[in-house]
Amino acid sequence: MSEKPIVLGGSNGEHLAVELAELGSLELGDIEVRKFPDGETYVRILANVADRKVIYINSLQRNVNESLVETVLTIDALKDLGAKEIIAVIPYMSYARQDARFNPGEAVSIQTIAKLFSLLKIDYLITIDMHLHRISDPNRLFNTKFYNITGVKELAKYFKKKYEIRKEETIVVGPDEEAEQWAKIMSKEIGDLDYFTLEKTRISAEKVVIDTRGVNVKGKRAVIVDDIISTGGTIIEAVKNLRELGAAEIMVGTVHPLLIGNAYNRLLRLKLKDLVGTNTILSPISRVSVAPAILEALASIGVV
Ligand code: R5P
Numbered sequence: 265m266s267e268k269p270i271v272l273g274g275s276n277g278e279h280l281a282v283e284l285a286e287l288g289s290l291e292l293g294d295i296e297v298r299k300f301p302d303g304e305t306y307v308r309i310l311a312n313v314a315d316r317k318v319i320y321i322n323s324l325q326r327n328v329n330e331s332l333v334e335t336v337l338t339i340d341a342l343k344d345l346g347a348k349e350i351i352a353v354i355p356y357m358s359y360a361r362q363d364a365r366f367n368p369g370e371a372v373s374i375q376t377i378a379k380l381f382s383l384l385k386i387d388y389l390i391t392i393d394m395h396l397h398r399i400s401d402p403n404r405l406f407n408t409k410f411y412n413i414t415g416v417k418e419l420a421k422y423f424k425k426k427y428e429i430r431k432e433e434t435i436v437v438g439p440d441e442e443a444e445q446w447a448k449i450m451s452k453e454i455g456d457l458d459y460f461t462l463e464k465t466r467i468s469a470e471k472v473v474i475d476t477r478g479v480n481v482k483g484k485r486a487v488i489v490d491d492i493i494s495t496g497g498t499i500i501e502a503v504k505n506l507r508e509l510g511a512a513e514i515m516v517g518t519v520h521p522l523l524i525g526n527a528y529n530r531l532l533r534l535k536l537k538d539l540v541g542t543n544t545i546l547s548p549i550s551r552v553s554v555a556p557a558i559l560e561a562l563a564s565i566g567v568v
Pocket of ligand 1: 439440442443469470472490491492493494495496497498499
């Protein structure tokens with residue numbers, strides 16, 4: 265019996281599992297995932313997990329519902345095969361944005377997903393910049409020891425290393441009020457930069473309107489930071505507004521580059537100074553790894 269955990273990655277977490285194992289000198293195990301002819305998911309744990317601590321990583325994206333089924337099947341199988349402790353790392357927790365009944369009759373999706381997770385009796389659940397705006401007690405909701413860590417520090421390290429950033433010439437911008445937390449972290453990590461949040465009103469899934477609330481970006485470099493880029497609507501509108509106000513240069517960083525549909529091409533047309541995301545979800549802009557942040561979190565809770 266080894267006390268060191270074994271790392272396993274799902275279809276949308278394999279890249280992070282490989283990196284984490286390398287970074288933390290941990291054993292990397294294999295899982296076979298494939299489809300039955302009728303579309304059902306088949307999961308087989310190839311590693312011996314009996315009596316072991318298991319770190320399982322999978323993002324609930326690209327293929328949102330399939331990843332969810334794969335994750336649930338895998339974690340339940342790990343438990344069934346005698347894993348001593350299960351640490352589920354879900355870098356992108358989907359369904360978290362539907363965290364309230366915005367219109368009569370709607371399912372409050374994240375509550376249902378959390379109920380499903382709580383049945384799995386996971387020992388620790390680690391997410392990255394999960395949309396927690398209206399969830400007051402995630403430990404209770406998921407019925408486990410829950411840790412939501414941030415990928416924004418890794419994005420800040422990237423910007424700091426790549427560019428010479430002068431405090432007096434730079435402002436960090438959150439495209440809506442909810443992004444204040446990320447703007448604050450980005451600002452602090454780069455070096456106590458000024459930060460500001462815009463005001464966003466969502467008109468439809470793809471259309472937003474932004475009020476710049478008198479921010480002064482004239483002649484400055486703006487670093488926009490948001491948790492998710494989905495359709496790209498928020499960032500496109502924010503960039504348009506900041507340019508109208510005379511921003512000299514704009515860089516964008518996001519933790520979860522969902523980049524749905526033609527979002528990437530629409531963003532490319534903006535000719536930004538930089539557009540970067542983390543690898544919670546693989547995409548053409550996923551150049552910053554969250555593996556160091558995951559390892560740090562695992563160390564802080566005594567798993568590695
Ligand atoms: C909203 O709550 C999030 O923080 C993002 O601003 C949003 O998901 C971005 O979506 P889109 O790229 O579709 O505007």
